[in-house]
Amino acid sequence: MDLDALMLSRIQFAFTIAFHIIFPAFTIGLASWLAALEFNWLRTGNPLYRTLFRFWVKVFAVSFGLGVVSGIVMSYQFGTNWSRFSEFTGNVLGPVIAYEVITAFFLEAAFLGIMLFGWERVGDRLHFFATCMVALGTLISAFWILSANSWMQTPDGFAIENGKAVPVDWFKVVFNPSFPLRYAHMVMGCYLTTAFAVAGMSAWMLLRHPHDAPAAKLAGSRRSMSMALWFATIFVPVQIVIGDLHGLGVLKYQPTKLAAIEGNWDRMANMPLRLFAIPDEVAETNHYEIAIPKIGSWVLTHAFDGVVPGLKEVPPDERPPVWPVFFSFRIMVGIGFAMLGIGLWSLYLRWKGTLFTNRLFLTAAMIMTPSGFGAVLFGWFTAEIGRQPWVVYGHLRTADAVSPVAAGAVTASLLTFIVVYAFVFGFGSYYLAKLLRRGPDPIEDIRGDDLGKKPKRPFSVPDEGIEGRPGHRAQPAE
Template sequence: MELDPLLLSRIQFAFVVSFHAIFPVFSIGLAAFIAVLEGLAYKTGNPVWLKLSGFWTKVFAVVFGMGVVSGIVMAFQFGTNWSNFAYASANFLGPMLSYEVITAFFLEAAFLGVLLFGRDKVPPGAHLASAILVATGTFISAFWILAANSWMQTPAGMELRDGIFHVVSWSDAIFNPSFPYRFLHMVLASFLTGSFVVAGVSAWYLLRGREVEANKKALSMCLWLILFIAPTQAVVGDFHGLNTLEHQPMKVAAMEGHWETSGEVPLLLFALPDQKNQTNHFELAIPNLASFILTHDWHGELKGLNEVPPEHQPPVAIVFWSFRVMVGIGLLMILFALTGLALRHKGRLWRARWYLQGLRAMSIAPFLAVLTGWFVTEVGRAPWLVYGLMSQAESVTPSLTGGMALFTLIGYIVVYALVFTAGVYYLMRVLYVGLEDPDIDDIDDHDRPARPLSAAHVPFEIEQGGH
């Protein structure tokens, strides 16, 4: 069987990007949370804020390290698997990646050391400044990376001459048509990811009766943030969808499973897209709703996938279902936020064990939403690497063989599995110790905090409620 180097390269890049993406999106939100905790500690002098900041800084350090390790090969792959694209886009992507390293990564790496080890070695104001600078670095990093990726989605400020992209306007290239929507969408996703992870871990500690006062504060902060961010993300997503409809109509058509150009397009709740026959099976739909959402007109016309040849259509099933998983998780987040508000109002938030258990489960949900959203974005762009200008087939390394691509794909899977296993193991040890002061490497089993195993072990304070 002949191995397709293009297909294997796409699978490899998708695997590496998917693995890497979960770490930055968490670290951005978590860094901002740590900066807030440090600010509260500096202002109030309350040791609870210091304990929370110290604990979550340990988690951030592990996640940051895993993100660095998994991200190193991103640029490396441009040269090994996508050399034509790297050569053609070097005038733009080369400086963009350099700016990200110089202005963001160095900033994060330098001040993370101060944040981790400088609490008793630098003045409190300097330690607070380090937390703010680390958080700022994560936002700067997201700015450059999303600007570069958004340019691939909606290229602007460029001229394509002899197969090479030449920058004619840096401002147009960086602030391309989709960048503002995608940047804001990702920042809000990062806040939601950080909030749900902190909320889930705090809920887990509360169920076990661990550091009750501190974890109540952390959980309360996160639930207030989720209450405002989750609905805002839905609004931003709507604007992002309108922008995508304008610039990438085939991606939207794949998201909606819409084959024939028409008006009064229904919103498909369920369907089995059949790309071979250019149709759907087993449709469950709400009449006209897709037209209204995407055009704000109940009778609005949407372009169908039949506007382009099948070879220019993205893989519809992947985009269609990824979009629905992402939206479904977003609605679930809003539901949890509203439920938390209702429980808080009734004074039942801390004794509602079912809700705390739900928050534990929801700590994984933001990562699934980010991954499926990324699938929609990247797979929906196919078959283009630079939308409308350079295809994936034109971008792959000419001398790359299927065997070479398969070998590196297997290598990345093995290495990333080891990195992930080691990182998760260390994270679990950090979480097991919790907000206690001893170093995790110096703790023996008999020194570890007790772990209640049933509802009977939950402190009376949590079981009976209170704020």
């Protein structure tokens, strides 16, 4: 591999975006999780929900800050490392990214301070509104960023004038063919990332205490884990369906990417479902292939005799690297089915009444803590590497998008990023680990003035309470 300016710029961008994406993947879901906790606090008056909010909002604040810092770096690279890309796409993507700033970022900035520091300064309902606005801001941010990235995957609504992309239909630019399903797939992935992170961290907290410890010490962890697992159990199947529909879009708009994902060299009907293989790009074949006959065509086209494109249909210089795309996709899918297994297992243990005491399950849930991050990262590897050699699919090659900079300059900046990221994110991760080790405060340790006042008009019926008994409801201290 020749480490020229192009390859080094790609490595640098991959390094920075891989660090960045793990934070939005967590905070997008965590913001909505906080809104759900505060809604339950207003609905029931149960101090447990406010206690959980005050714990997880600290995790959100640190993660959000790290995400902002890592995101700023990527913006500069469009000018320093990818100036020709910026020149070609600036008229289209510049406004889209600007919309993200003036809508999502301003919304988050306006209400974040109230959410973090406004408990004793504003009313309960105004504080809840601020939390909802922060959650909405994260979703709007994802909307614009996914729109821009999806346009690079399936560009539409533009014309090329004087070697530059010029918008001619903003609706088609924003709602390009792959955007709706990619946005739904990404947002659901973020929610599941948060769900498994919360469930896994809660399982770790339960494992640290004996199952017969005082209820006040375990209440927060049990409630967090229960809520997270309910969400995962319901929405992992939904994510699988969204992923299947997204696959149909890839077949239609990016057939070469799909061929690389499946390791399919020749156009064929009745394609097998390849569970494992070692793709050989030189010989244009697969070694040690393990496959189920005909199932591949049914999965990809919803017909057993469906025709699937092959990599040999395009010249070698228009194919993506097959090996990383093939395996990253299977790792992502494998993680997804592991999530489904955890969800089904949790249903069985709920029925048995041992969800919080089965140490084997708690250990498995703890191991699955980073599973959502892994699925998001490997999904992005599949999408971005599978788009190669194009940075704007079918219109601008990656090799033609790089800035005319020396390899030494990119090497210096890459090494600087590695050192700075190790320092900043090392301390950030250390602080997060300290927060998680401490866990939510036991109810008995909360001062009365920290609990706040019970809402004058709760939204709905009493909650099951700290002890988990129907009708038992903890009252906030006066």
